[in-house]
Amino acid sequence: MAENKMGPNLQAGAGIFAKRVQKSLNRAQEKVLQKLGKTMETKDEQFELCFQNLNKQQIDGSRLFKDVKAYYAAVKGMHETSKRLSQTLSDIYESDWDGVKDLAVITEVGL
Incomplete structure (x- = not known):
């Protein structure tokens, strides 16, 4: 029973962590492309x-x-x-x- 109560919390935490990692990767990729001149830097x-x-x-x-x-x-x-x-x-x-x-x-x- 205790495992069932913790299971959804762990999954929610993993989902939030995955979203943060994905955002960081997307931002890093965008910065690299801006440095290379491949995309426009927004201001x-x-x-x-x-x-x-x-x-x-x-x-x-x-x-x-x-x-x-x-x-x-x-x-x-x-x-x-x-x-x-x-x-x-x-x-x-x-x-x-x-x-x-x-x-x-x-x-x-x-x-």
Whole structure:
């Protein structure tokens, strides 16, 4: 009884294996004929176009990311430098110097 239950499963597995082997052989034969120039090689032009567009978009996206990252770092650096400059001006400016009233406005805008 156990043999009867396994028999159809083994036959189905053998059938699938035979189909895969046949597909592989057919594909290998087609490739050999293409290399020899006996058959035409088919190309999917729409797929190739989409593939090229995707690669271009990927390159452009990477470049944009790199530039935005550099821009962000520059803005962040500029902000930190501006805060330090305002603090330094506040620290060194003497109360008897001209423009001491304007200093508060200048350093307030910078912060």
